Amino acid sequence: MQPDNILFSNDPSTDLKVFLTRKKYSKIAVLLDENTRLHCYPMLQRNLPDHFVIEIRSGEEEKNINTCVSIWQQMTDQTMDRHACLLVLGGGVLGDMGGFCAATYKRGIDFILVPTTLLAQADASIGGKLGVDFNHFKNHIGVFQLPALTLLHSGFLKTLPLAELRSGFAEVIKHALISDKVMWTEISAKPLADQDWDTLIRHSVEFKARVTTEDPTEKGIRKILNAGHTIGHALESYLLNTGNRILHGEAIAAGLIAEGFIARHRNLLKDDAFRELYTFVLAIFGKVEFDVNDLASIGELMKQDKKNKDNKLLCVLLNDIGSASWDTEISPDEVQNALSFYLAL
Numbered sequence: 001m002q003p004d005n006i007l008f009s010n011d012p013s014t015d016l017k018v019f020l021t022r023k024k025y026s027k028i029a030v031l032l033d034e035n036t037r038l039h040c041y042p043m044l045q046r047n048l049p050d051h052f053v054i055e056i057r058s059g060e061e062e063k064n065i066n067t068c069v070s071i072w073q074q075m076t077d078q079t080m081d082r083h084a085c086l087l088v089l090g091g092g093v094l095g096d097m098g099g100f101c102a103a104t105y106k107r108g109i110d111f112i113l114v115p116t117t118l119l120a121q122a123d124a125s126i127g128g129k130l131g132v133d134f135n136h137f138k139n140h141i142g143v144f145q146l147p148a149l150t151l152l153h154s155g156f157l158k159t160l161p162l163a164e165l166r167s168g169f170a171e172v173i174k175h176a177l178i179s180d181k182v183m184w185t186e187i188s189a190k191p192l193a194d195q196d197w198d199t200l201i202r203h204s205v206e207f208k209a210r211v212t213t214e215d216p217t218e219k220g221i222r223k224i225l226n227a228g229h230t231i232g233h234a235l236e237s238y239l240l241n242t243g244n245r246i247l248h249g250e251a252i253a254a255g256l257i258a259e260g261f262i263a264r265h266r267n268l269l270k271d272d273a274f275r276e277l278y279t280f281v282l283a284i285f286g287k288v289e290f291d292v293n294d295l296a297s298i299g300e301l302m303k304q305d306k307k308n309k310d311n312k313l314l315c316v317l318l319n320d321i322g323s324a325s326w327d328t329e330i331s332p333d334e335v336q337n338a339l340s341f342y343l344a345l
Contacts, residue, residue: 003209005149006126008202012114012153016087017047019149025110026083027051029075031098033058036090039159040116044089051087052078056094060240060248063093063133065141071101085110085148091117091164092124092248096139099130103145110148116156118168118197119249122175122204125150127212127222136241137304138233144217152205154198166192166284167249170228173281174256175204178227181322188280223326226307227316228255231335234301238294246288253285257345258338262330263317265337273321282345292343295336302335 009015020028028051032041035058054074056067075086088098088111095113102111115125131142157165169192176184183203187195208225215222232255239246257278263269269277290298307314307327315330 003146003213005146006205006209007149007151008205009151009153010155012151012155013044013047015151016044016112016114017049019112019151020049020085023085023110023148025085027078027080028085028087029054029078029080030087030089031056031071031094031101032089033094035159036094036116040089040114040156043155044114048087058090058093060093060133060245063097065132065134068097068101068132071098072105075101075105080105080109082106082109085112087112087114089114089116090120091115092120095120095125096130096142097132099128099145099147100132100142103130103143108145113147113150114156115150115152117160118157118165118201119171120168121152121154121157122168122201123171123208125152126205126208127225128216133237136237137301138237139306140304146216152201154201157197162192163247167247169195169284170249170252170256172200172204173284174225174227174252175207177256177277177318177321178224178316178324179207179322181320184321188276192284221326223307223314224316224324226326227318227324228252228259230302230305230307230313230315230330231255231258231298231338233305234298235288235290235339237301238298239288239290242294244289250285250288253281254288254342257281258335258342259315260318261338261341262315262334263319265334266317269318269320273318277318277321278345287342287345290343292340295339298339299332299335302332 031054086102113125115121128144128146131139134140232252236251260277264274312329314327316326317328318324
């Protein structure tokens with residue numbers, strides 16, 4: 001059962017008009033980037049009530065406090081009050097940052113997420129995690145706050161480059177690996193081009209919404225959603241810091257393999273299951289390029305992971321395909337061995 005604030009839509013323009021007419025906000029701002037302004041905004045514009053547009057540059061490197069200051073300033077210049085609403089049209093970067101700006105502006109105003117990427121629709125827009133990067137640490141500053149509405153329309157995926165679609169697929173794979181062996185079997189039997197996105201998005205959303213409703217502030221089971229992210233986030237941050245930016249899903253795909261290696265090494269995951277995992281993930285994503293000399297620096301970044309406690313590296317490890325445990329301590333040596341294995345594939 002999905003929460004009331006999530007809507008799967010075949011006609012997003014009309015559904016937004018109905019919602020906004022009922023809410024009667026004092027002012028509406030639409031936050032977008034140059035890509036969603038060109039490809040997605042025209043699909044909604046005709047039915048939107050009076051509003052103004054805030055445009056930022058696309059990219060993970062823009063997801064920082066400086067961009068937030070610009071957004072807050074434009075909201076202030078337009079005299080948005082606490083009865084206003086920020087409509088965020090874009091992928092995970094815009095959703096995380098736009099929601100964060102709304103949740104902190106005048107102690108919080110309503111915001112609407114209209115995710116336009118697979119990553120955002122299947123994962124980032126669900127569950128109320130908001131925030132920005134800080135000094136190259138992923139999502140280091142943030143809050144938990146649910147949107148007034150998350151509107152999901154798979155038609156936006158037609159605007160995506162292949163690399164962005166593939167990036168989002170990593171989160172879909174993750175959800176199957178940690179929760180649903182049958183869905184994993186269906187997904188792993190097909191190439192990217194043959195996946196049924198409507199079915200997969202709904203499956204991911206219903207699973208993540210169920211978990212985050214049970215544990216909204218990540219004290220327990222919600223931590224399971226971090227599979228692939230302990231190592232993946234460190235890898236993503238390190239490469240961004242060295243000027244070799246990769247997409248979030250590419251990092252998470254590498255993280256799923258590396259963390260799968262640790263699970264296999266501990267005899268939690270069987271050989272056949274691990275081989276199935278890394279064979280499929282590599283076939284979809286290929287390999288992220290880094291060097292054995294980078295391993296120590298990547299390990300240092302992991303010390304800042306938000307899941308850590310008492311200086312212990314905590315990770316999600318698979319027990320089997322479709323089952324996982326969270327808050328599992330791993331060692332720096334295990335991380336180095338896992339990434340060395342990945343490099344050797």
